[in-house]
Amino acid sequence: MSQRVAIIEDDTDLARLIASWLTSYDYESTLFISAELFLESLNKNHFDLLLVDWSLPGMSGLQLVQFLSEKKLTIRLFAFKGVDKI
Secondary structure, eight states: OOEEEEEEOSOHHHHHHHHHHHHTTTEEEEEESSHHHHHHHTTTOOOSEEEEESSOSSSOHHHHHHHHHHTTOOOEEEEEOOOSOO
8 A cells, every 4th residue: 555645835836746756656645735724634634744845824834743743643744945046
């Protein structure tokens, strides 16, 4: 069975690129453009890993991680922050 990954990223092009890459390694990805939409889905979905953009609009990635920690939800997590300019 494939591992289920939630990609929480407001840049849809980047989220689709990550999902495509993960699919080639037999991961099943679900995309969310906000932390709030991800939280709404938790009652219906289980994820093995979260990939979280640290600087989301609305609830930030940091706030999401803090919320999940307070709820004592155990999910592997990788947080990242994009850079507009190099």
